[in-house]
Amino acid sequence: MAKVLIATEKPFAAAAVNGIKKIFDEAGFETVLLEKYTDKSELINAVADVDAMIIRSDKATAEVIGAAKNLKIIVRAGAGYDNIDLAAANERKIVAMNTPGQNSNAVAELAAGMMVFMARSQYKGGSGSELKGKKLGLHAYGYVPKMLAAIAKGFGMECYAFDPFISEENITADGVKVVKDLNELYTTCQYISLHIPANDKTKKSINFELMSKMPKGATIVNTARKEVIDEDSLKRMLTERPDFKYISDIAPECHAEIDGKFENRYYATPKKQGAETSEANINAGLAAANQIVGFLKNGITKFQVNKF
Ligand code: 3PG
Numbered sequence: 592m593a594k595v596l597i598a599t600e601k602p603f604a605a606a607a608v609n610g611i612k613k614i615f616d617e618a619g620f621e622t623v624l625l626e627k628y629t630d631k632s633e634l635i636n637a638v639a640d641v642d643a644m645i646i647r648s649d650k651a652t653a654e655v656i657g658a659a660k661n662l663k664i665i666v667r668a669g670a671g672y673d674n675i676d677l678a679a680a681n682e683r684k685i686v687a688m689n690t691p692g693q694n695s696n697a698v699a700e701l702a703a704g705m706m707v708f709m710a711r712s713q714y715k716g717g718s719g720s721e722l723k724g725k726k727l728g729l730h731a732y733g734y735v736p737k738m739l740a741a742i743a744k745g746f747g748m749e750c751y752a753f754d755p756f757i758s759e760e761n762i763t764a765d766g767v768k769v770v771k772d773l774n775e776l777y778t779t780c781q782y783i784s785l786h787i788p789a790n791d792k793t794k795k796s797i798n799f800e801l802m803s804k805m806p807k808g809a810t811i812v813n814t815a816r817k818e819v820i821d822e823d824s825l826k827r828m829l830t831e832r833p834d835f836k837y838i839s840d841i842a843p844e845c846h847a848e849i850d851g852k853f854e855n856r857y858y859a860t861p862k863k864q865g866a867e868t869s870e871a872n873i874n875a876g877l878a879a880a881n882q883i884v885g886f887l888k889n890g891i892t893k894f895q896v897n898k899f
Contacts, residue, residue, distance in 0.1 A: 593620045593887050594661075595880075596637055596644040601862070602626040603647075603668075604869035607876035611645065614880040618888065631655070638662065643887060645879045646674070648863060651687075653679035664886050668875040669694055669866055670734070671816060672896050673789045681899040686886060688894040690878040692734040694871035699738035701865050702784050702814045703746075705838045705858075709810050713855045720808065723747035728780030729767065730797075732757045735814070736786045740767045751780055777804040782812065789816035799824035803832070813839035814865045829853045840864040 595615055597608065608624065615622045625637040631650070638644060638659035644651075645666050656662065656679040664686040665675055672689045680687045706727075711719035727743045729736035732754035740750040750767040753776045759769045770776045777783060783805065787793045798821040802811065809832070813820060822845045828835045829849060835856065842859035843849075849857055866875065885891035 593618075593642040594623060594640060595620050595883060596623045596625060596641040597876075598625045598628070598634055598637060598644055598649050599647050600626075600628055600649050601647055601867075603872040603876045606869055607872035610873055611876045611880040614877065614884060618884045620884070620887075643883045645876065645883070647866075648674055651675040651680070656680055656683065656685065659685075664688065664883055666690065666879040666882050668872075668879040671788050673816065673818075675896075677897045681897055684899050686892060686895050687897045688879075688882050688886075688892075689896055690875045690882065691894065693875035693878045694866035694868075695734035696738050697868040697871035698735045698814050698865035699742060701840060702735070702739050702812050703742040705812045705814070705840075706743075706746075706782055706784075706810065709812075709836045709838050709855075709858070713858060715855060717855065722782075725749070725782055725808075726751060726780040728752070728770075728776040728783040729754075729786060730773070730776060730783055731786040731815075732762055732767070733786055736784060737765060739784055740765055748782070751776055773801060774804060777801050778806070781806055781808045782810050784812045785815040785819060787815055787819055789818040794818045795821040797821060797824070799827050802828045802835070805835070807834050809834060810836040810838070813837070813841065815841075817841040817843050825849075829857060 612622045628634055634655055635658045638655055640661055642661050643664045645668050647668055651665050653676045662685050666688045668690055670689055670691055675687050706722055710722055723746055725748050727748045727750050729752040732752040743750055751770050752762050752767045753770050753773055762769050797819050822843050838858045840860040841863050846859055882894055
C-alpha cells in the first residue's frame with residue numbers, strides 16, 4: 592500500500608485535508624499527516640518511508656529528499672516550486688510537480704485587496720486615492736495576474752503587462768496592453784503587481800533602477816516571493832521617495848527594521864497569506880492528491896516540473 596505524507600507547516604483547511612484523505616482512501620493509499628511542525632527533524636522523520644508527499648511552502652531540501660528512501664513523487668500544492676531542491680530530486684529520479692492555477696484566484700483577490708488597502712491609507716482614516724483611472728502593471732502574466740487584471744478592470748484600472756513567455760495575443764485578448772519591456776511597464780504604471788517566480792535570474796531583480804522609474808504615487812504589490820526584491824533598494828525607495836508604497840504577504844528580511852518607520856507606506860502581513868483560503872486549499876490540495884494517484888497508478892506526469 593502506497594504511503595503519502597501531507598507535510599504542511601502551514602496547514603490546509605480541514606475540508607481540504609478531508610478531501611485529500613478521501614482521494615487516497617479510495618485509491619487504497621495510506622495518508623500520514625504532519626502539520627504545524629516546528630523543526631525540520633520532524634519532517635525528516637516523517638518522510639522516512641513514504642512513497643509520495645504533498646507540501647505547500649515546506650522546504651523539500653536535499654536533506655529531506657535524501658531521508659525519503661522510498662519517495663517517488665513530491666507535489667507542491669501551489670504554483671511556486673522554488674522550495675523543492677530539484678537537483679536532489681533529479682538525482683533520485685523523483686518526480687516533482689506543482690498544481691498551476693489552483694490557488695490563483697485567492698492570490699489575485701488578495702493583491703486587489705492590497706491595492707485598495709494601500710490606496711486608502713491602510714484603513715486608518717486618512718484621505719486616500721482611488722484605483723479608477725490608475726494604471727496597473729502586471730510583471731509576468733500567469734494565472735494570478737490574468738485574474739487580477741479582470742478584477743482591476745472592474746475597478747476601472749488600465750492594465751498593462753510584460754511577460755516574454757506569453758504571446759501578445761493571449762494578453763491582449765484579456766483587454767490588457769502589452770508593453771515592450773520592463774522599463775516601459777515601470778515607467779507607465781502607478782501600481783505594479785509582481786508575479787515572477789524566484790530563481791537565479793529574478794532574485795533581487797526588483798532593484799532601485801527599476802522601482803525608481805515608477806511615476807508619482809507608486810505602489811508595488813508583492814504576492815510573489817520576497818527574494819525577488821532587492822531589499823537595500825526597497826529601503827532606499829521608501830526613504831528617498833515619499834510617494835512610494837510597498838505591500839506584501841511575504842515580509843522582507845528587513846521587516847523589523849522598516850516596519851512602522853514609513854507611516855502608511857509599508858505593510859507586510861504577519862504570515863504568507865495569498866493562498867490562505869479554504870477554496871484555494873481545497874483546489875490545490877485535491878489537485879495534488881489526484882496528481883499523486885494519477886502518477887502512482889498510471890504513470891501520468893502532467894504538471895511535472897523537473898526533467899531527469
Ligand atoms: C504558491 O506558490 O502557490 C503560493 O505562494 C502559495 O504558497 P502557500 O501554499 O505556502 O500558501
